[in-house]
Amino acid sequence: MEQDDLEVIDDPIEVRRNKRQALIDAGEQPYGDRFDYTDHTSDLEERYAELEDGATTEDMVKVAGRIMAIRRQGKIMFVVIKDATGNLQLFVRINNVGEEAFEQIKELDIGDWIGAEGAVMRTRRGQLSVAPSAITLLSKSLRPLPEKFHGLADKETRYRQRYVDLTVNDEVKDTFIARSRITAAVRRYCEDQGYLEVETPMLHPLAGGATAKPFTAHFNALDMEVYLRIAPELYLKRLLVGGFDRVFEINRCFRNEGMDLTHNPEFTTLEAYCAFSDLEGMMDLCEGVFRAAAQAANGSLQCSYQGHELDFSKPFRRATMMELTSEAAGEDVSFDRSVEDLRCLAKKHGIEVQKSWGKGKLISELFEELVEDSIIEPTFVTDHPLEISPLAKKKADNPELTWRFELFICGHEYANAFSELNDPVDQEERFAAQMQAKAAGDEEAMDYDKDYIRALEYGMPPAGGIGIGMDRLVMLLTDNPSIRDVLLFPFMRPEAS
Helix, strand or coil: CCEEEEEEEHHHHHHHHHHHHHHHHCCCCCCCCCCCCCCCHHHHHHHCCCCCCCCCEEEEEEEEEEEEEEEECCCCCEEEECCCCEEEEEEEEEEEEEEHHHHHHHHHCCCEEEEEEEEEECCCCCCCCEEEEEEEEEECCCCCCCCCCCCCCCCHHHHHHHHHHHCCCCCHHHHHHHHHHHHHHHHHHHHHHCECCCCCCCCCCCCCCCCCCCCCCEEHHHHHEEEEEEEEEEEEEHHHHHHCEEEEEEEECCCCCCCCECCEEEEEEEEEEEEECCCHHHHHHHHHHHHHHHHHHHHEEEEEEEEEEEEECCCCEEEEEHHHHHHHHCCCCCCCCCHHHHHHHHCCCCCCCCCCCHHHHHHHHHHHHHHHCCCCEEEEEEEEEEEHCCCCCCCCCCCEEEEEEEEEECCEEEEEEEEECHHHHHHHHHHHHHHHHHHHHCCCCCCCCCCHHHHHHHHHEEEEEEEEEEHHHHHHHHHCCHHCCCCCCCCCCCCCC
């Protein structure tokens, strides 16, 4: 026999392809049709929890799943299948299925999807099982499940082949089940507070709603450039002008920036706006959202994240940006210092200073460098400079500052909230300042949105608004260190051919 022939025979994918073809040649269908299962594994475990070891029943059930293990012992086989809720053993006896079917079942492979109908029993060793009278092949697997995928050091492979990751790593699947529960709990909480869920455009004619570099696309029908939305903020606040008093949206945003442990170019946020409210109201909403999410994910208001114990039952700490930065720097960091003083201080701490930065931006950069990573317990950081807050209302007693907070936990930002700016003249001036920054080379500066100014001119009530990063919230409550661990299909470089 030639060496090439040996390689074909030993190739497990080719062996499975041959089995597929053999089924087709025999008039069998390797990719079956609908199978109406009656129970999940968890249903059976709950219903037959009291079934004694060695006991059999006449209760017939239909189950379906992927084969995860096969053990053959003469005229019996033990086949373990995995469904959406867990693993279940099939106790296959030749007397129950017949000799011909038994021989066909022996040809099944790990990874195949099957359906089984039979009686519920428990083995003498205490294993809840189904003793099938018939097994149906539903989908032939042509590629073997990798033996060492669990704990694979190269997470890139696991992210890229998430379908395998979910199959062999139960804790990964648990994360995404928790994510679904968290999202549902957040939605219910907002609705219980009287917020109406809405949907706003994903394609924007202008880059706005936040300071970030946008993704661009060409709209063929109108022959114009459009932007994938950075944030839904300006559209949601238009709804306040239109008379809705409480609105929220949970949906995707896109920012054409780098990727790291807490950033992905495509991400999910909750944004909510409440007419006649303010920053204090957004603090109350934020705490409520986190508590509802924690309870849904863990059944408790306490959780552990990367070795830090957190308690969401307590009111979140509050501190101003300048007092935290001054404490970390060991000297005064405020608007009382000159621009030159703040520039020198920033350079002293290794910050590359740009000429266009004013006092507010310098204070913000010092905060990011000196303080962010050290904040562990949930903390509302307040009094953000006007220069970095183009959509927040000024503080009457200090127009250099705004009514804004960011929520930090374990060194990461989780929420951003304002008492919303509703003065159209003030907003117009800030848009103009953003355009100047854009002209000076700031790729993250917002565009001038004339229609939004027009909306404000009709009158927007005083309001509070908040954005919460849903991906980071899931990371926190499932103790995952990377945002890609909580995204089913994180963006990846194309595979090398």
